[in-house]
Amino acid sequence: xxxxxxxxxxxxxxxxxxxxxxxxxxxxxxxxxxxxxxxxxxxxxxxxxxxxxxxxxxxxxxxxxxxxxxxxxxxxxxxxxxxxxxxxxxxxxxxxxxxxxxxxxxxxxxxxxxxxxxxxxxxxxxxxxxxxxxxxxxxxxxxxxxxxxxxxxxxxxxxxxxxxxxxxxxxxxxxxxxxxxxx
Amino acid sequence: xxxxxxxxxxxxxxxxxxxxxxxxxxxxxxxxxxxxxxxxxxxxxxxxxxxxxxxxxxxxxxxxxxxxxxxxxxxxxxxxxxxxxxxxxxxxxxxxxxxxxxxxxxxxxxxxxxxxxxxxxxxxxxxxxxxxxxxxxxxxxxxxxxxxxxxxxxxxxxxxxxxxxxxxxxxxxxxxxxxxxxxxxxxxxxxxxxxxxxxxxxxxxxxxxxxxxxxxxxxxxxxxxxxxxxxxxxxxxxxxxxxxxxxxxxxxxxxxxxxxxx
Numbered sequence: 001x002x003x004x005x006x007x008x009x010x011x012x013x014x015x016x017x018x019x020x021x022x023x024x025x026x027x028x029x030x031x032x033x034x035x036x037x038x039x040x041x042x043x044x045x046x047x048x049x050x051x052x053x054x055x056x057x058x059x060x061x062x063x064x065x066x067x068x069x070x071x072x073x074x075x076x077x078x079x080x081x082x083x084x085x086x087x088x089x090x091x092x093x094x095x096x097x098x099x100x101x102x103x104x105x106x107x108x109x110x111x112x113x114x115x116x117x118x119x120x121x122x123x124x125x126x127x128x129x130x131x132x133x134x135x136x137x138x139x140x141x142x143x144x145x146x147x148x149x150x151x152x153x154x155x156x157x158x159x160x161x162x163x164x165x166x167x168x169x170x171x172x173x174x175x176x177x178x179x180x181x182x183x
Numbered sequence: 184x185x186x187x188x189x190x191x192x193x194x195x196x197x198x199x200x201x202x203x204x205x206x207x208x209x210x211x212x213x214x215x216x217x218x219x220x221x222x223x224x225x226x227x228x229x230x231x232x233x234x235x236x237x238x239x240x241x242x243x244x245x246x247x248x249x250x251x252x253x254x255x256x257x258x259x260x261x262x263x264x265x266x267x268x269x270x271x272x273x274x275x276x277x278x279x280x281x282x283x284x285x286x287x288x289x290x291x292x293x294x295x296x297x298x299x300x301x302x303x304x305x306x307x308x309x310x311x312x313x314x315x316x317x318x319x320x321x322x323x324x325x326x327x328x329x330x331x332x333x334x335x336x337x338x339x340x341x342x343x344x345x346x347x348x349x350x351x352x353x354x355x356x357x358x359x360x361x362x363x364x365x366x367x368x369x370x371x372x373x374x375x376x377x378x379x380x381x382x383x384x385x386x387x388x389x390x391x392x393x394x395x396x397x398x399x400x401x402x403x404x405x406x407x408x409x410x411x412x413x414x415x416x417x418x419x420x421x422x423x424x425x426x427x428x429x430x431x432x433x434x435x436x437x438x439x440x441x442x443x444x445x
Contacts, residue, residue, distance in 0.1 A: 121197035125189035
């Protein structure tokens with residue numbers, strides 16, 4: 001993502017909005033897919049798919065109908081953040097409901113969620129207000145948005161290590177396992 | 184400034200949320216472990232109660248056989264000793280008659296012991312007949328008015344389930360007779376929404392659910408623990424409560440109805 005962030009400067013002037021569309025689309029889809037996979041409940045997955053389709057439709061309408069003169073696509077980013085926060089809350093709720101014996105930080109899903117929360121929480125206001133800032137201010141503050149990005153990547157790395165250590169225990173399967181401790 | 188405060192606020196909020204979730208989950212895990220420990224202790228108490236009950240039953244059987252059947256058979260043997268052939272015919276007949284009488288008594292005794300292990304009425308005619316029989320016997324004693332009514336018992340429960348329910352009813356009735364000083368006991372059976380219900384009403388001193396739970400966790404109340412362990416086997420529930428009129432005590436047993444296709 002850090003490398004991709006440097007691409008807009010190299011792009012022709014009119015294609016910036018398509019770059020924003022693609023960037024937000026990939027970012028949102030990655031977060032939504034990882035969270036849906038981690039939660040692995042049919043009803044929640046269906047809800048995520050429906051909300052994602054609505055979000056994609058909105059993104060397309062926004063890109064082709066609203067003239068974005070400068071800056072970034074703040075509104076789709078804001079909606080993306082809110083939607084991903086909703087998925088994160090669903091993940092935490094579902095985890096607390098189904099996995100009551102294992103500490104949450106032993107699950108890769110927790111580290112992924114923590115990374116997403118830090119990243120989206122830190123950059124939310126900056127991306128929302130980015131179009132209202134002076135160009136010089138925006139350019140000065142932009143490098144600071146890389147800090148949560150780096151933290152997120154570190155947390156994702158921890159998630160990968162956790163997943164590789166115990167991939168079976170990392171899924172929410174407790175609700176399906178019957179009680180078999182009989183004497 | 185707004186940007187800085189907003190970002191800081193958002194960060195604090197999200198990190199607080201994560202910390203809250205971790206702390207909450209740790210508390211839940213601690214609570215779960217405590218609950219599990221309590222459950223294990225409860226299981227241990229129930230197991231001990233069941234072993235103790237089994238031992239008591241064996242001792243009772245041993246005592247019945249040793250104290251009653253043993254002397255009877257020994258007496259019969261005395262009548263039928265070797266000297267009998269040297270006796271006159273009248274004495275011989277008398278001895279044989281006495282021995283036969285004693286053997287008949289022994290047969291009756293063994294039959295009684297066997298019936299106490301598995302009532303023949305229950306085995307042959309089912310729970311309804313066995314319960315009616317039990318209540319008639321209690322009523323026949325004249326000290327207490329006992330009646331039972333089965334409203335919907337066309338499809339009998341499975342054999343082992345019937346025996347467990349009958350033992351629970353016996354235990355409850357025994358407790359009522361021993362401790363409640365009731366003047367009447369009434370049992371009703373019904374079926375509702377795939378559940379089998381048995382309800383016992385009595386007008387004596389009784390217990391409510393909290394007393395039952397307390398006794399179940401304590402070291403006393405062996406019979407009640409036995410009821411709990413039997414109910415656990417048939418996945419049933421029991422509820423002790425006082426009638427709305429506060430005059431009667433009622434005990435309700437709830438079991439899942441047997442699947443007729445199984």
